[in-house]
Amino acid sequence: MKEIIRVTRQYRFCAAHRLHTDALPDDVNRKVFGKCNNPNGHGHNYTVFVTVTGEPDAVTGEVTDIEALDRLVTGKIVERFDHRHLNHDPAFRQLVTTGENLARVIWDELVNAVPAGRLDKVGLRETRDNYFEYRDTPPS
Amino acid sequence: MKEIIRVTRQYRFCAAHRLHTDALPDDVNRKVFGKCNNPNGHGHNYTVFVTVTGEPDAVTGEVTDIEALDRLVTGKIVERFDHRHLNHDPAFRQLVTTGENLARVIWDELVNAVPAGRLDKVGLRETRDNYFEYRDTPPS
Amino acid sequence: MKEIIRVTRQYRFCAAHRLHTDALPDDVNRKVFGKCNNPNGHGHNYTVFVTVTGEPDAVTGEVTDIEALDRLVTGKIVERFDHRHLNHDPAFRQLVTTGENLARVIWDELVNAVPAGRLDKVGLRETRDNYFEYRDTPPS
Amino acid sequence: MKEIIRVTRQYRFCAAHRLHTDALPDDVNRKVFGKCNNPNGHGHNYTVFVTVTGEPDAVTGEVTDIEALDRLVTGKIVERFDHRHLNHDPAFRQLVTTGENLARVIWDELVNAVPAGRLDKVGLRETRDNYFEYRDTPPS
């Protein structure tokens, strides 16, 4: 057996978005995305859950440096998306601003930058009832 | 002593908004509203708390007809604001879309339409940490 | 100006109930109470909020003896209603088991028994979106 | 490495139940199930978490059609159990209405009906402190 320790930190940002793709005609956008396609956009209080896994340091008992993780996620994610309109972000020029895609964009920003340990998953709560999660399967 | 019973129901909508007023120059808007003035807007998961007070009916034991209250608030508030941009709503042509003003707009829509009992207060949670409440003082 | 301190404790019980009164014909019960009148009953995880107000003791800094309050509410409310069917409780022989009536029944049980301070209000959360509150107006 | 995206939606219903099996004598029922075996039943505010996994659609960026998922779960689960007594449901003629069995019943209703993607797990919160989860292991 092998121990697995996970540490999860929560972060928050408030943003506007609109589900819409130029690859589809307007009536199909409307049909596929429903009210999320309303023309002037809407918005959410997003919560991001960043999970790091690894061995705790033998001396400090910590898997990762949480202050460094906070600086990373605040700098790369919170300051970029907080009080912004997601559809204006360069990452979403070709991508619809669904929770699935947003979780993936956050993953890509963080996966090679975690201060210690390995990024295990990125969770994203969009509304009280909607939650998205992105992870890679561990290498075999 | 006089009994006071209050019934509170929660409702939810997701909307975009931007704090900005044409009555002030851009740099003052920026200074007063900070990041809430960012040009493309942002958004929130709003929760509305509608509180009705009154005497429970002697037979049914209820202060108000909750199904009728749900129809009222859904029709007048949720369907109007959900998945919309608040700054495009006619109520906010002259008003900044602050939580204070939004709570007041909701109060004005409901105060004379509650099915039974008296509207006691309207609460509005904008983010996890921000809450607004509007009420009239009871007549003396 | 006069200081007001309030202390609120939460308690919980899980119970079944059915909104129904023999004072009305079945079809009116169905119309008034909707699905809450379904024949075999349903149930909730109830949360009770007991608020006591008073002057903190000059030496201990406490408004009331919280351990004594816990014994009171556990003995008189939680053990009586937890994992029970409210319609079988003697208090509801003539009363419909609405949140309004249940909050009042709890108030009546506690109002003269609070260990120190004065009972200020009884709150009752029935579902995530339904909250009831009972209080007396302070004597003038 | 292979990407895994999960989408989780929450649903709610309020129901009564009683833990009891005719396969055991009354005193053993009482001993095994404790207060959950109280004769007139009790109830809960249940929350159901439905998790779907799959590849996001290349154009829409969505793993599944959430409106279709909502119709499915509302029709098959919420309308069936909300404001009902679980012990009267045909699924529980031979099964005790434990959280374990209820999660399994919900899984069986949904597993072959998810609009797109694959059902990954069904979570069920029965009380603030009790949570059940059912999943199949992925095929090897």
Add this chain to the structure above:
Amino acid sequence: MKEIIRVTRQYRFCAAHRLHTDALPDDVNRKVFGKCNNPNGHGHNYTVFVTVTGEPDAVTGEVTDIEALDRLVTGKIVERFDHRHLNHDPAFRQLVTTGENLARVIWDELVNAVPAGRLDKVGLRETRDNYFEYRDTPPS
């Protein structure tokens, strides 16, 4: 009738404390405060709710300057108590670190310093089930 608008902001700090007073012998401390009197102290994640009331500004629609309020509460309360032991704070040299007294200490720090509007109440959540509130009655 007179409008009342309230704005509530939440703040958080984590602190240790021990309920104990030198004015009472050890065995009475033990009896009065129970496990909260345990010799090495314990701790909580405290949440502070600061409520300000007033007229919204006619142009900005805001009751108070929330950024200024944040600076005030962060400077006077959060930085002072976060990751500290309350019994070592000068305010508690003569006072027991009960929730009642802590709410009062926070009130006294803020009441004359709110940027606009009037301090209406200070709430303090100590544990999931314990909540304290301090307010002055409005002048007559």
Add this chain to the structure above:
Amino acid sequence: MKEIIRVTRQYRFCAAHRLHTDALPDDVNRKVFGKCNNPNGHGHNYTVFVTVTGEPDAVTGEVTDIEALDRLVTGKIVERFDHRHLNHDPAFRQLVTTGENLARVIWDELVNAVPAGRLDKVGLRETRDNYFEYRDTPPS
């Protein structure tokens, strides 16, 4: 495919702690642990999530005896840590009281004592934003 059922119960305790190790000089402690190294300690409302997995009993429909699990966790974990200072616990004589180490200590206490089923994971919420999880990988 093989069914997996998980049952999770929540438990709570309030405790003080201080992140500090005698294996490092004071200034390094300060640098590594930041404000968590403040000399007089601080504290938290901890929540423990105990997850047990297994086959539901064919007659009772339960994976484990929840009352027995409650007695186990209350006796071994809650009564030991509640209203205590973690740094004074024998388990932390050589270990820093990080969430990682605390989750591991709880795991070790429970792993061979679960009444039925197998301990699957131990979760630990330290603050609103910090969560730790310990599990062993299943034997292959």
